[in-house]
Amino acid sequence: MPKTTKTPASTAFTEATLRAAQEILTKSYASVWTGPSGEESSGEAVARHLEATVTLLDKDGWSRVYTYYRDRDQSSDANPSDDESMTIKQMLRALLRFVHEDLDVDPRRSLSIALQHVGDDGRHGDTDTAYVAGTVLDRLVQAHTGSASARATPWSERQHRTHADITALLRAGARFARTYGPGAATAPAA
Secondary structure, three states, X not given: OOXXXXXXXXXXXXXXXXXXXXXXXXXXXXXXXXXXXXXXXXXXXXXXXXHHXXXXXXXHOEOOOOOOEOOOOHHHOOXXXXXXXXXXXXXXXXXXXXXXXXXXXXXXXXHHHHHHHHHHHOOOOOHHHHHXXXXXXHHHHXXXXXXXXXXXXXXHOOOOOOHHHHHHHHHHHHHHHHHHOOOOOOOOOO
């Protein structure tokens, strides 16, 4: 029976949860530490990726689901293409103004997008560490919920989830990676 998720995640990712995740990990068919390149990532590299994800979400904000644009009141915006008296030059200026000013990209990121963006920048991770970090977070959520089918991204998108829940998961993932990942100085026995 799945564990209750009423406990705030910020207090739920205990050492017992990390040990349970390690037990799940040891029963996995394939190594979770091997990314799409076929190469193994160290626990330290994955931990750095997860910590950089926390930093990114703290800086730019977290969004339960990814949106490309901020919500804005469309009714107040006049559509310049409706004005047939505009010259091509005026239309181009209006279009450039729209792209420059009106297209308001939301800097907030969802968990999955933040993990990917940290991997894309190449400073704190790469595609492999993003993939492995996601798999580590999946195992933590499985241990937290007691559900073998649980995954971190859908867990993070639940309506009651908070920024604190997401950063707690990411920090627990970093602790887990440093404790149980390849290259860990003293990986406890499962």
